[in-house]
Amino acid sequence: MRRLLILAAAGGSAALLLGALGFQYIGDMPPCKLCYWQRYPHAAAVGIGVLALLIPGAILPYLGALVALTTAGIGLYHSGVELKWWEGPSTCTSGPIANLTPEQLMEQIMGAPLVRCDEVPWEMFTLSMASWNAIASLVLVAVWIAAAKSTNRV
Numbered sequence: 100m101r102r103l104l105i106l107a108a109a110g111g112s113a114a115l116l117l118g119a120l121g122f123q124y125i126g127d128m129p130p131c132k133l134c135y136w137q138r139y140p141h142a143a144a145v146g147i148g149v150l151a152l153l154i155p156g157a158i159l160p161y162l163g164a165l166v167a168l169t170t171a172g173i174g175l176y177h178s179g180v181e182l183k184w185w186e187g188p189s190t191c192t193s194g195p196i197a198n199l200t201p202e203q204l205m206e207q208i209m210g211a212p213l214v215r216c217d218e219v220p221w222e223m224f225t226l227s228m229a230s231w232n233a234i235a236s237l238v239l240v241a242v243w244i245a246a247a248k249s250t251n252r253v
Contacts, residue, residue: 100249101160101246101249101250102152104160104242104243104245104246104249105148105151105152105160105163105243105246106148106152107242108144108148108160108163108167108239108242108243108246109144109145109147109148109149109151109163110148111235111238111239111242112140112141112142112144112145112148112167112239113141113145115141115232115235115236116138116141116142116145119134119137119138119228119232122221122228126221128220128221129214130214131214131215131216132187132188132214132216133173133176133177133180133187133188133216133229134177134214134216134228134229136173136177137170137173137174137177137229137232138170139170140166140167140169140170140173140236141166141170141236143166144163144166144167144170144239144243147159147162147163147166148163151163151246155250156250157247157248157250160243160244160246160247160250161243161244161247163239163243163246164240164243164244164247167236167237167239167240167243168236168237168240170232170233170236171232171233171234171236171237171240172233174229174230174231174232174233174236175229175230175233177216177227177229178227178229178230178233180216180217181216181217181218181219181227181229181230183217186217187216187217188216
């Protein structure tokens, strides 16, 4: 059972990564900075999954849960940026233009990234990709924890 759960959790992260790459290269939706940040824990989860299949114990599955929780947290943060609940990184969102000189405004425009974190390029059922990543990643957290607990069963 442990092996199947680890395959499901690591495979889920791999599927989410492949989906993100599909949106990027097939759907022509380049990722923003926060989108990239959400990918790194998924890549780590795939690597942890491979190691967990080779090394017994509950530590690696718990580590997998931690990295899945990390990408869920980044996804929730990104969703909040998209919904304008809070500002994202200054390199990822546009700043206010009040009281800027024309030169400062031009500098802000020229220094802005091509893809903004506070704009939603795609959504399904009113949820953005970042929101769906957070939801799916929380499910993966539960799968990782189940794998860790199945390790402890005799």
